[in-house]
Amino acid sequence: MSHAGEHFAPGTYKFTVKSTEEAVTIIRDRLGPTARVISVRAVESTGLKRLFGSPRLEVVAQVDAVEAANASGDAAGSFDAVSAELATPDNGSETAPEVAPRSRLTPFSSSLGLTGLLRRSGITETALNRIQAGRNWNELNTLPLHRALAETSRLLRSQVEARTARPPLARAAFLGAAGVGRTTALCKWLSQEVFRRARIGHVVTVEFDRPNPLGPLPVFSEALGVPLAHFPCETQAAVPGGFVYLDLPALSVRRPADNAPIAAFLDREQIRERVLVLNAAYDRASLRDAYAAGCDLGATHLVFTHLDEVPQWGKLWDYLFDESIEPLFLATGPSLTGDCEEDVPGAIVRRTLPDDDTSA
Structure with missing residues (x-):
């Protein structure tokens, strides 16, 4: 030694x-x-x-x-x-x-201080300013560095989890730009509903003036025993307590006017739950634009995909602070029946900062 x-x-x-x-x-x-x-x-x-x-x-x-x-x-x-x-x-x-x-x-390097280490972890300036505005920021800076990081993790998580919990999804449309993995995200959620929660229901695919490629959805739905219907069809639950999920065409980020048919359909069919799917591997500007387009369509829930391609997850904190949109899950891999993390703030904490004071 x-x-x-x-x-x-x-x-x-x-x-x-x-x-x-x-x-x-x-x-x-x-x-x-x-x-x-x-x-x-x-x-x-x-x-x-x-x-x-x-x-x-x-x-x-x-x-x-x-x-x-x-x-x-x-x-x-x-x-x-x-x-x-x-x-x-x-x-x-x-x-x-x-x-x-x-x-x-x-x-x-402890010379960076708590602020420097938080920046190094990938946390955005928006999230950092939110932490620094808290009344216990000065107290955090008096703690040993490892303790300060652990307490910051708990603080971030508590702010996200303080939101009012929504009822479980029941009748929701999955929205997202082309290439974000919208249909794959829907398949992941279906597998959770069927295998983990033993729920039953059906899926509706919708097309307007643009085609809506179904990808693995038809074969996957058949394997799960979940009926797949093409609109026009019934968009209400077929059984009490059952689910209805809708796979819509890709939304447009560059031309909001192109999303008018999607908005009209959601309102006409009274689809109140709207799941926005975002590709977390996109740069921050592209993520903000796609997020804004989803908000314009009344998004109520949020899914991030392609997390296996993202080395730093700190940039996702910004989207978790919006109390009008609830984080639903993170897609952490390509599998249709797994790679689905529903503890969103907990997963992001584990990938950015220590969640527990393991040195105690």
Whole structure:
């Protein structure tokens, strides 16, 4: 084991490893016995590497400044806690992990302060200003950095969850621009309704002067045992407590006047629940434009797709603060029967900031 003088200075460090064993080795031999785990999350490779490589672990650890005598006395227990915290399916590696060089240990620089770290996590200025306007902002800045991040996570989540909960979806149209994965999002929601909630109902597809490609919807609906009808048809629930979901043509972001037939249909059929589907991989300007177009059509719920292609989810906080639109779920992968995260604020917290004070 390294001598105390060779350990890193007090501070917060972030590093990426292949396995639990490698993380424990780095924390024990490089960061020293005073290091404590703050957060751990799996990081998947992108592109072709995702097909052939295994997920990696991103670890954030805190090195505290304490007396050497106290540190040595707590070393064994702290490493046991680290091992438990980092437990993942990767533990079965047969080969000894290669110890990471010092260059792979990236300081989570405390010199940035809480504001700097929040910006680095991808949180927008709008969300940051909202946090800073809170009456407990000054108190947060007096806490140790890892505690301040955890408290900020709880604050963000509580602000989103404070909204008045809406009744479960029952009769809703799925709206979205071309290419956002609108029909795939509808399939994901259908699988949740049928498999998890054991609900029954039917789906209606609608076309106006533009074609509405159905993609996997006909085959998927048949596999689920969910009737699929083409409008004109009944848009009311066929059974008490049943659902009716409508797959509409793509809305236009550039030409709002082109959305008049969609708006007229929704009003005529009295479809009050309107789910706006947005591609989270779009740049912020495109996201804002698509969001505005959905709001013009009276969107009541929100779905983000393609989260598996987005490295930072912090930009999504802006859309969670709008109390007029409820976040429904996040599509975190291409599967039609999975990759569906309904705890939207919780998922975004886990991908941006530590949700719990794991160092306590």
